[in-house]
Amino acid sequence: MTQFITKSMFDAIGELFSDEASIAVSNTEEYIYYRPSKRIDLRIKKGDPVKEGTITYKALTGKQKISEFIDRDLFGVPYYGMAVPLIQEGKIKGCVSAIFPTLATGKSVVTVKHDDGWVPVPFSEVMYLEASDRKTHVVTQKLTGTHKYTLNEFDFLLPKEYFVRCHRSYIVNVNFIREIFPDLHSTLVLIMKNEAKITVSQTYASYFRKLLDF
Incomplete structure (x- = not known):
């Protein structure tokens, strides 16, 4: 060449x-x-x-x-x-x-845009992240905000111990999963502690099962 x-x-x-x-x-x-x-x-x-x-x-x-x-x-x-x-x-x-x-070394929070200001949120309080309307929405039990990073960037930045990619549009904190159900079309459906339903796509299903050991 x-x-x-x-x-x-x-x-x-x-x-x-x-x-x-x-x-x-x-x-x-x-x-x-x-x-x-x-x-x-x-x-x-x-x-x-x-x-x-x-x-x-x-x-x-x-x-x-x-x-x-x-x-x-x-x-x-x-x-x-x-x-x-x-x-x-x-x-x-x-x-x-x-x-x-990447976020600065030692950081354990993500600062999200909420209403007219910004709110620092500890990683441990993030329930899930959703890519929608060309934005990344960071969802906690207390608030929902947006961040400039893409979901792919967050996939690299968030702690691997409890954040798992389950769909091209979602990353979830496994500590906030209430139940997991089988689904004929999406393979799995997650019920989060805020009652939100999140799809585990076929692309991520086997990886998700392996990480959660079931």
Whole structure:
């Protein structure tokens, strides 16, 4: 593949995720391509060495896909990254990394827009999140507000111990599920503690069952 075609391909991939994820491509030693997103920019330049501790470094040395949070020590901002090594004829030749923004290290609240102001809500009080009308609605037992992050971004940011993606439009806090029923069309239906009914789609059903062990 020519250098022109390769760059064009990376640009096209970057354009698909330009609002959410930065894209970095490296060989085994240095970055050969970088496209920042509107949400996060690590200011990587072509020719910069791959630093130890980065998501790219971990994928290259671990020789497998890596997904995890990286703290602010390396680039000055924390981020959530996913990296996949590029393998040719059994040998690692480089890596492609997607870099997502994250809440500041140590934060345990989400600040939602409510009425004419903003309300900090602890993660533990969030019942579920719903993507609707081009907004992310954060629902608690006391209030419902909106947030600028997409549901995909929240999927990376929220604690994995009790937040589960169950539908392309929903993430639920399992501590607020009252009952789970089978459904012929959606596979499962969740009854939340506020009486809301949330669908578990077929795409997420087996993953959901596995996480909740039933």
